[in-house]
Amino acid sequence: xxxxxxxxxxxxxxxxxxxxxxxxxxxxxxxxxxxxxxxxxxxxxxxxxxxxxxxxxxxxxxxxxxxxxxxxxxxxxxxxxxxxxxxxxxxxxxxxxxxxxxxxxxxxxxxxxxxxxxxxxxxxxxxxxxxxxxxxxxxxxxxxxxxxxxxxxxxxxxxxxxxxxxxxxxxxxxxxxxxxxxxxxxxxxxxxxxxxxxxxxxxxxxxxxxxxxxxxxxxxxxxxxxxxxxxxxxxxxxxxxxxxxxxxxxxxxxxxxxxxxxxxxxxxxxxxxxxxxxxxxxxxxxxxxxxxxxxxxxxxxxxxxxxxxxxxxxxxxxxxxxxxxxxxxxxxxxxxxxxxxxxxxxxxxxxxxxxxxxxxxxxxxxxxxxxxxxxxxxxxxxxxxxxxxxxxxxxxxxxxxxxxxxxxxxxxxxxxxxxxxxxxxxxxxxxxxxxxxxxxxxxxxxxxxxxxxxxxxxxxxxxxxxxxxxxxxxxxxxxxxxxxxxxxxxxxxxxxxxxxxxxxxxxxxxxxxxxxxxxxxxxxxxxxxxxxxxxxxxxxxxxxxxxxxxxxxxxxxxxxxxxxxxxxxxxxxxx
Numbered sequence: 001x002x003x004x005x006x007x008x009x010x011x012x013x014x015x016x017x018x019x020x021x022x023x024x025x026x027x028x029x030x031x032x033x034x035x036x037x038x039x040x041x042x043x044x045x046x047x048x049x050x051x052x053x054x055x056x057x058x059x060x061x062x063x064x065x066x067x068x069x070x071x072x073x074x075x076x077x078x079x080x081x082x083x084x085x086x087x088x089x090x091x092x093x094x095x096x097x098x099x100x101x102x103x104x105x106x107x108x109x110x111x112x113x114x115x116x117x118x119x120x121x122x123x124x125x126x127x128x129x130x131x132x133x134x135x136x137x138x139x140x141x142x143x144x145x146x147x148x149x150x151x152x153x154x155x156x157x158x159x160x161x162x163x164x165x166x167x168x169x170x171x172x173x174x175x176x177x178x179x180x181x182x183x184x185x186x187x188x189x190x191x192x193x194x195x196x197x198x199x200x201x202x203x204x205x206x207x208x209x210x211x212x213x214x215x216x217x218x219x220x221x222x223x224x225x226x227x228x229x230x231x232x233x234x235x236x237x238x239x240x241x242x243x244x245x246x247x248x249x250x251x252x253x254x255x256x257x258x259x260x261x262x263x264x265x266x267x268x269x270x271x272x273x274x275x276x277x278x279x280x281x282x283x284x285x286x287x288x289x290x291x292x293x294x295x296x297x298x299x300x301x302x303x304x305x306x307x308x309x310x311x312x313x314x315x316x317x318x319x320x321x322x323x324x325x326x327x328x329x330x331x332x333x334x335x336x337x338x339x340x341x342x343x344x345x346x347x348x349x350x351x352x353x354x355x356x357x358x359x360x361x362x363x364x365x366x367x368x369x370x371x372x373x374x375x376x377x378x379x380x381x382x383x384x385x386x387x388x389x390x391x392x393x394x395x396x397x398x399x400x401x402x403x404x405x406x407x408x409x410x411x412x413x414x415x416x417x418x419x420x421x422x423x424x425x426x427x428x429x430x431x432x433x434x435x436x437x438x439x440x441x442x443x444x445x446x447x448x449x450x451x452x453x454x455x456x457x458x459x460x461x462x463x464x465x466x467x468x469x470x471x472x473x474x475x476x477x478x479x480x481x482x483x484x485x486x487x488x489x490x491x492x493x494x495x496x497x498x499x500x501x502x503x504x505x506x507x508x509x510x511x512x513x514x515x516x517x518x519x520x521x522x523x524x525x526x527x528x529x530x531x532x533x534x535x536x537x538x539x540x541x542x543x544x545x546x547x548x549x550x551x552x553x554x555x556x557x558x559x560x561x562x563x564x565x566x567x568x569x570x571x572x573x574x575x
């Protein structure tokens with residue numbers, strides 16, 4: 001990268017980097033740095049009466065500085081928070097008459113964002129602020145790109161790093177300058193750990209199943225497709241873990257679960273990312289009624305572990321995760337909101353009902369998707385408190401056991417919270433003949449044009465033919481659960497690195513475009529450095545102001561170029 005492409009701050013920092021090396025200071029030392037305390041440790045446990053924390057060693061970034069004479073203050077930020085550091089020339093430069101480490105290195109060559117190590121002791125300043133008195137400091141890593149610095153005065157925040165696109169693309173910066181973001185991901189880890197501990201306490205086994213699959217099964221979704229060169233076959237990124245986990249139940253495991261990445265080649269919005277984390281669990285000899293109670297207990301535990309209470313606020317709405325949750329059949333939910341009874345209705349009758357209810361559908365949709373469309377438009381948004389929607393029509397659930405009391409329904413539930421689906425569960429279908437019939441119906445939908453219809457997995461049918469016990473399974477989206485537990489408005493806020501559109505590159509004219517209007521070649525990088533990256537932008541500028549700016553830039557940066565005349569600049573702009 002040429003100097004003309006760097007900002008003024010970047011040039012200054014690179015010059016500081018060079019000066020540090022001239023002083024014999026490695027700006028990126030290889031040796032480990034021993035840390036024995038954190039900012040949070042000191043804030044929580046320092047007691048001036050006990051005289052503890054008298055030999056602390058911390059490491060972190062410089063986040064603010066108040067440079068004074070022979071003593072200064074700076075804020076150090078580590079992974080637990082911030083703490084003020086008091087640094088005095090005579091302490092860190094004992095025996096050095098030039099006081100180079102303080103006067104030159106600390107005051108002139110260090111910047112906000114640099115990593116340093118601090119050794120010293122904790123104390124309370126005269127103004128009552130807990131601080132660390134620095135006896136020795138070490139440069140651990142030089143930052144050559146300035147951070148966006150968030151300023152606060154009188155309770156008002158200035159220059160906050162809040163643009164969503166910038167935050168998601170540069171999560172590493174977001175985590176540094178917005179400490180509340182880190183707390184979201186700490187809570188995400190608590191959610192997963194609490195679930196894992198809960199499952200393990202029940203004796204269930206955590207397993208791993210293939211991500212690259214020859215048949216994308218277990219859900220109705222459009223898959224990502226790739227190709228294996230050695231085998232010369234297409235492979236799919238998995239859309240669900242289900243069919244492999246149920247093979248393990250066939251194999252004799254009592255209960256298995258997996259936290260894994262699934263992939264669906266579908267739309268992106270505030271609640272959907274093409275790559276997402278899901279947890280699926282399957283337990284032998286259980287049914288969907290048992291699973292509802294299991295999910296209630298699990299989510300109650302997660303809410304308490306994450307937030308200390310079952311009473312949360314999500315999107316401004318008070319929501320309780322205290323057991324028990326409401327239960328409502330899908331038929332009753334639709335009848336309650338529309339007055340229409342889906343019981344026993346044919347595909348044509350459902351399509352006519354969709355027209356009457358002004359539900360948008362298309363000819364590729366079978367009975368299951370037509371019912372789902374009615375439910376989605378009329379019912380989902382009103383399901384604010386945790387609610388189990390149960391007993392789905394059989395057309396909506398190709399992998400689910402028929403209802404024990406009504407063969408047109410299935411033993412299935414979905415849990416809805418704040419108008420969104422959170423988890424999905426079945427009494428699992430273990431009749432291999434029925435399963436094959438359901439797969440063949442999905443094939444019919446696929447031939448009709450439904451590109452989300454399930455593939456037929458004959459190996460899974462073969463597994464069922466060996467016998468699978470009564471079983472209940474459940475899948476829950478970890479991303480959405482984290483959104484709820486941390487009250488975040490978008491899935492991108494709970495993913496470290498969400499999928500983004502390619503970053504737009506700034507349009508920039510080449511040198512020939514500038515020289516064609518009379519700009520000397522040596523002035524082209526200067527114009528672009530000043531942000532005038534196209535000839536069109538150049539021609540929109542006032543010639544007089546541009547002339548003054550160019551001459552000032554030349555002098556300030558000591559470029560040594562011959563200044564253009566005012567008439568020459570006027571000609572460049574076409575005025």
